[in-house]
Amino acid sequence: MAYKHGVYTEEIPTALVAMTETDAGLIVAVGTAPVHLAADPQVNKPVLCYTYAEAVAALGYSADWKNYTLCEVIKQHFAYYNMAPLVLINVLDPAKHKKHTADENITFTEGRAEIKKPVMLNTLKVSATSAGDVLVEEIDYIAAYADDTLVITALAGGALNGATEAYITYDELAPEEVTKDDVIGGVDLATGDAEGMELIDEVFPRFGLVPGILIAPGFSDNSAVAAVMSAKIVNICGHFNAIAITDIPTDEVKSYAAASEWKNDHSIVDKNVIACWPMLKLDNEISHMSTHLASLMNKTDSEHGDIPYYAPSNKTFKTDGACLKDGKEIYLNSAQANYLNGQGIHTALNFIGGWKSWGVQTASYPSNTDVKDNQIVNRRMFNWVGNTLITSFWSKIDDPANKRLIQTVVDSASIWLNGLVSRGALLGARVEFREDENTTTDLMSGKLRFHVYMTPPAAAREFDFMQEYDPAYVSTLFAA
Numbered sequence: 001m002a003y004k005h006g007v008y009t010e011e012i013p014t015a016l017v018a019m020t021e022t023d024a025g026l027i028v029a030v031g032t033a034p035v036h037l038a039a040d041p042q043v044n045k046p047v048l049c050y051t052y053a054e055a056v057a058a059l060g061y062s063a064d065w066k067n068y069t070l071c072e073v074i075k076q077h078f079a080y081y082n083m084a085p086l087v088l089i090n091v092l093d094p095a096k097h098k099k100h101t102a103d104e105n106i107t108f109t110e111g112r113a114e115i116k117k118p119v120m121l122n123t124l125k126v127s128a129t130s131a132g133d134v135l136v137e138e139i140d141y142i143a144a145y146a147d148d149t150l151v152i153t154a155l156a157g158g159a160l161n162g163a164t165e166a167y168i169t170y171d172e173l174a175p176e177e178v179t180k181d182d183v184i185g186g187v188d189l190a191t192g193d194a195e196g197m198e199l200i201d202e203v204f205p206r207f208g209l210v211p212g213i214l215i216a217p218g219f220s221d222n223s224a225v226a227a228v229m230s231a232k233i234v235n236i237c238g239h240f241n242a243i244a245i246t247d248i249p250t251d252e253v254k255s256y257a258a259a260s261e262w263k264n265d266h267s268i269v270d271k272n273v274i275a276c277w278p279m280l281k282l283d284n285e286i287s288h289m290s291t292h293l294a295s296l297m298n299k300t301d302s303e304h305g306d307i308p309y310y311a312p313s314n315k316t317f318k319t320d321g322a323c324l325k326d327g328k329e330i331y332l333n334s335a336q337a338n339y340l341n342g343q344g345i346h347t348a349l350n351f352i353g354g355w356k357s358w359g360v361q362t363a364s365y366p367s368n369t370d371v372k373d374n375q376i377v378n379r380r381m382f383n384w385v386g387n388t389l390i391t392s393f394w395s396k397i398d399d400p401a402n403k404r405l406i407q408t409v410v411d412s413a414s415i416w417l418n419g420l421v422s423r424g425a426l427l428g429a430r431v432e433f434r435e436d437e438n439t440t441t442d443l444m445s446g447k448l449r450f451h452v453y454m455t456p457p458a459a460a461r462e463f464d465f466m467q468e469y470d471p472a473y474v475s476t477l478f479a480a
Helices: 052-059 069-080 180-184 196-207 223-232 256-265 289-302 334-342 376-396 403-422 440-444 471-478
Strands: 027-031 047-049 086-090 098-107 112-115 125-127 141-146 149-154 165-173 213-215 243-247 273-276 279-282 285-287 321-323 345-350 355-358 428-432 451-455
Touching: 027 069, 027 196, 027 289, 047 052, 052 069, 052 086, 069 086, 069 285, 069 289, 086 196, 098 112, 180 196, 180 223, 196 223, 213 289, 223 243, 223 273, 243 289, 243 376, 256 334, 256 345, 273 289, 279 289, 285 289, 289 345, 289 355, 321 345, 334 345, 376 403, 376 451, 403 428, 403 451
Parallel strands: 027 086, 027 213, 213 243, 243 273, 273 345
Antiparallel strands: 047 086, 098 165, 112 149, 125 165, 141 149, 279 285, 279 321, 345 355, 428 451
16 A cells, blocks of 8 residues: 555445336337338347337338238337337348249339339349349339339439330248247347347347336237247346236137137236237227237326336227227127126226226236236336346445445335335335345355335225215204
8 A cells, every 4th residue: 555644535435325217118019010111120139219210210110010010019109109218129031031023024104113012122123124134223213112112213314214114023021921939039049149029138238228018919919929928028137027918819809708718728827917808999090909008008107207006097098999800899898898807808998088998907817816916006016116126236236245235225225115105106115134034154155135015006996985875964954
């Protein structure tokens, strides 16, 4: 140590840790996108988007939601619910899901030819005659998309000037070839790259944001996909937990009475899963309830400090009706909707105040009787509090396991939890470092166990008004 002579100062770290709250509602959506329309197409890569324009630039946009399921998510989240951000994972791979067409004849009208197919522009070759020489873009023609239609325009002075026909060779996207296995994903053995839902583990390392909700509209009504979703939302990156919102297939399940049977037959009973039936429509657009519910959760959270203690139930869906996949309208009365809720199924109800999200139970209800698991609010709050504790105290890992560290963790977490109690997000909470839960051998090896007690308020799902005739009030007839 250097020789010192004089007065010096040093600083001691603050004994309280500033809690870094995670985003309980960050949506990760897995599906297909019209990447042939994208300025910077992304495949099997998490894309973080804060605006509609960002999403369209990375993935493209098409009104064909059946083939391009992520477009439904983009439109609902940014346009209808006006929420952000959103993480999108497109599994439609132009290198894999494609069809080849050679020497197709096209007709020009006033120097323009239109092709209503998802042609990949980087594969397009244009010839003036069948099997003729390939023409040069921007000299003989230009090719660009107008919405979903590819327009080839002949240029003055080029080989197609005045032509009535030409021939094209190209690859086109084949979204119908995407299967559940593409959505489920895994790890490419040749490259070691993750694909599909396996990419949820890359969201936090890439963006520093913790996934809160996983959806896969158009695919989550497959029981195998739903099963993988329920597995992937636990121990994300080895630490975090989220929820999954899945759909019950309305082309197969056409009545509310059959929905419960399908749910049970396919074992959709996980505590971190919310199962939805039927679909929703707005004007002529038919979309999945899972998409709406995820964005509605974001909206509800945003109105209450981004804390997920308000249930999304009895909040307004951006819809003008419920329906099946074929468009047949579904009108449930409150008894029918409550039957679905009692079977752990989320639905939509048009009873008072327009179309509302309806349901407070996870898919684990009624078989799981633990309120921590079978109520949406409790499940989301436990996930959110747990994720927040992880991100907040990660910086303390490998510090000396002494009394100062223990007191810092207990005090910091307690102050934060007390704040949640004061705003009504919790009924009560405390943190304890208990001797009976920390063995000598664990402490010697640096393992510390903190016991967090907490009680989120339950969703007030039932009001009972007891009415009684009181004869004593008859005496008021004689009052002065």
